[in-house]
Amino acid sequence: MNSNIQIVxxxxxxxxxxxxxxxxxxNAMLQYILEQAHAHKETSQVLCKAREELKNLAETYVCYLKSQQTCKDIHxxxxxxxxxxxxxxxxxxxxKLPHDPK
Incomplete structure (x- = not known):
């Protein structure tokens, strides 16, 4: 669960x-992320839904946001x-350009 906290x-x-x-x-986006983190905490332990669902989804979004920033920097x-x-x-x-011997 500690890795999930780091990902969030x-x-x-x-x-x-x-x-x-x-x-x-x-920030509505951050509020939604925190709500989903709390909701997945219960479902992954109680209902045995996809145990790594939150982790995989969060890692995907982190990768996407970092890639967007890298793309902007490169552009x-x-x-x-x-x-x-x-x-x-x-x-x-x-x-490096060669020097002109004038």
């Missing part, structure tokens, strides 16, 4: 990071900004 915390952290509303009490870094110089392009992909 990481999910709440990711939701807070992408949400405009940082307050836990006012911001490599998005087209019009024409770039040869030096800027080489720096972007990690190459």
């Amino acid at each position: 915390r990481s999910l709440a952290r990711e939701v807070r990071r992408v949400s405009q509303n940082k307050s836990t009490k006012d 911001k870094q490599y998005a087209g900004k019009g024409e770039r110089s040869i030096k800027e392009t080489a720096d972007l992909v990690g190459f």
Whole structure:
């Protein structure tokens, strides 16, 4: 159950990071996550429903939110900004230009 708590915390952290509303009490998404965590706690032990259902669902959402943030970061870094110089392009992909012997 300890791993489930860690997963729910990481999910709440990711939701807070992408949400405009940082307050836990006012954020409907966080309230829903906490309600579902409490509901699955009972069902996984009492009714023997899918024991790892909460864990798998939360891990999927955490992966999705982290991937969305990574995608935004990559897009911001490599998005087209019009024409770039040869030096800027080489720096972007990690190459060095040979020096001109003039």
